[in-house]
Amino acid sequence: MNITEVLSYYTCDASKLAIDASYREEIEDALNVPTKPKVTTEDEYVAAMGIKRLLCRIEVYMGNISHPLHSIFSDLENTYSKALSRYNNSLLVKNKDDRRLIKYLAWTKYFTSSVDHEQMLIEAAQKGLLKKRLTVSDDGKTHLSLFVWGLKFKVGNNVFSVDRLGREHRTYLETIGRQCIPTCVPTECFNRFVQNNPKLIEQIADVTENDYVTDVGDGKYKIRSIPFSVADQNDIYYAYQLKRTTNLAA
Known part of the structure; x- marks a missing residue:
């Protein structure tokens, strides 16, 4: 999927489904992130957290304008949340x-x-x-x-x-x-x-x-x-x- 496909979901109610220009660059970035994040080190954690925050902003925006592809970004954010949570859980004190x-x-x-x-x-x-x-x-x-x-x-x-x-x-x-x-x-x-x-x-x-x-x-x-x-x-x-x-x- 690319930004053109995302923007193609316009309807006659363009004002509702149109994506603000300020979000287009972030959406393009989000469409290119790994779909199966690996988080086993602190550097990978920092990178994945940055992507998660990006996805969160887009997910909220897409939800606010009721865009048909909202669930794609929501699911991807959830995937990153689980990966980050697994890493943090591995650091919990066990003793x-x-x-x-x-x-x-x-x-x-x-x-x-x-x-x-x-x-x-x-x-x-x-x-x-x-x-x-x-x-x-x-x-x-x-x-x-x-x-x-x-x-x-x-x-x-x-x-x-x-x-x-x-x-x-x-x-x-x-x-x-x-x-x-x-x-x-x-x-x-x-x-x-x-x-x-x-x-x-x-x-x-x-x-x-x-x-x-x-x-x-x-x-x-x-x-x-x-x-x-x-x-x-x-x-x-x-x-x-x-x-x-x-x-x-x-």
């Missing part, structure tokens, strides 16, 4: 202890003073389970944010269901995006980690345009909550509990 660690670091109901958060951040960083983002505020100060990655949760959208009592409940959907979830630890522990481990922080990978910072909370594109069982809480406590020293009076 049980590592998953428990990063789930805790993203858990918003963290322990306060009973566990060693600095040690947890060190371990997660050494294992490549963290990503970072540096931002500069208006006053010129640089701020560091840390995120865990390798987990996958459903995110909220703006569609709500209504129960029999008339209460609205946000619906949550799977996503193909690579989620980076903000760490949630006591501020003093975070600051101590930053102060004591500058070289380790330099080695933490940056959040890229192909990562999606995904917050926890009630809202669109947010994770409702991080599930963290009592058993996992106990395991974290006993693995990372702070050792306290008691001074006995002479």
Whole structure:
């Protein structure tokens, strides 16, 4: 198929089916993309994500003008979404202890003073389970944010269901995006980690345009909550509990 064939689907209602000139070049590009994408490396992921975004723009436009070939672009976008999702799923953390660690670091109901958060951040960083983002505020100060990655949760959208009592409940959907979830630890522990481990922080990978910072909370594109069982809480406590020293009076 080529652009001429796409444009040939005009009817007497040309204003409805006509393709805006600004989209023609993108449509021509989309008609030449591989129909069976291979995504096994980060470079292939970046390339496929670029194509997926192109197809998404065209699919939305073709749907808006009710073009007869809309389904072709929709199906192709779905093919790329599945390939990208398979690659991202292959990067998810499989080790049980590592998953428990990063789930805790993203858990918003963290322990306060009973566990060693600095040690947890060190371990997660050494294992490549963290990503970072540096931002500069208006006053010129640089701020560091840390995120865990390798987990996958459903995110909220703006569609709500209504129960029999008339209460609205946000619906949550799977996503193909690579989620980076903000760490949630006591501020003093975070600051101590930053102060004591500058070289380790330099080695933490940056959040890229192909990562999606995904917050926890009630809202669109947010994770409702991080599930963290009592058993996992106990395991974290006993693995990372702070050792306290008691001074006995002479």
